[in-house]
């Protein structure tokens with residue numbers, strides 16, 4: 001029961017909505033240009049979910065693909081975690097909705113709300129349960145419908161976000177797997193990015209809706225500064241206990257917030273830009289789903305091989321952050 005097992009990712013899957021929203025289309029919606037968005041963020045296009053497609057629907061698609069990849073059935077899963085800040089509703093948890101939709105057993109299912117760090121927090125929690133021997137297989141899904149909390153008249157935020165989902169099945173492995181985990185949070189900086197209304201502080205009223213308080217509010221420039229330091233520090237905290245140097249990392253899978261943030265993180269870490277995986281051009285910032293989808297794409301593109309040391313690194317609203325070093329199995 002108390003024997004510590006090695007835990008690895010044994011299946012991956014992603015789902016992106018079909019609808020592509022390009023920078024050119026955004027030029028017709030707000031006062032912006034493709035050139036501004038591309039040079040300031042690295043984003044060219046993003047996916048937008050259908051009106052009838054909620055976060056749990058996208059989560060289910062990614063989960064099914066990850067289960068197939070792991071050659072497991074929903075009944076084999078002992079724990080379901082969904083990382084999201086755009087749940088279908090406050091409760092039931094989106095993880096419970098997913099559990100029902102995929103036909104899993106009545107296993108524990110809950111959401112994690114730490115914005116863009118959610119996939120890493122989810123992996124970290126699942127890792128604890130599996131390494132302790134409590135559970136054998138966990139499904140960690142990161143899914144977001146950020147388009148549902150985006151103010152489409154605010155050019156400072158609407159060009160950044162997109163919808164999508166990624167999922168990982170975790171289980172015991174013989175060798176490698178998760179080597180180290182580092183998590184953190186700083187609630188004092190929570191004001192920098194938030195969704196002000198809809199909770200118990202400002203319940204939904206006609207006024208809260210008219211004031212646009214159900215949309216993401218963000219201080220982009222301040223976040224930018226913190227993001228670079230936080231991501232570089234988190235990378236160091238996760239690699240240091242293993243005695244790893246920057247050059248020992250084969251690929252960094254970062255939260256895809258802004259290409260300029262990621263270039264600055266690479267510089268601070270002493271890493272070449274090529275070692276930082278990017279797909280922000282295609283999907284924008286999908287909060288928790290960003291690093292999950294990036295991991296799926298990197299594996300699909302053959303950028304990660306068996307034995308590689310991979311660093312997952314994210315920061316987000318809260319503020320929260322997390323980094324995980326994995327040896328790919």
Ligand code: ACO
Pocket residue numbers: 031032033036037040041115116155156157159193218219220221222223224227257258285287315316317
């Ligand atoms: N198109 C054209 N101009 C714009 C746009 C736009 N879409 N948005 C802002 N501008 C203008 C501003 O109004 C400003 O104009 P001014 O100089 O006349 O006042 C100018 O561009 C510069 O604005 P800044 O906000 O200083 O631009 P910056 O270079 O900082 O880029 C950005 C903004 C992209 C938001 C950047 O600050 C950023 O990426 N920050 C981090 C955001 C982030 O990581 N958020 C998510 C973390 S948490 C989570 O994902 C849930």
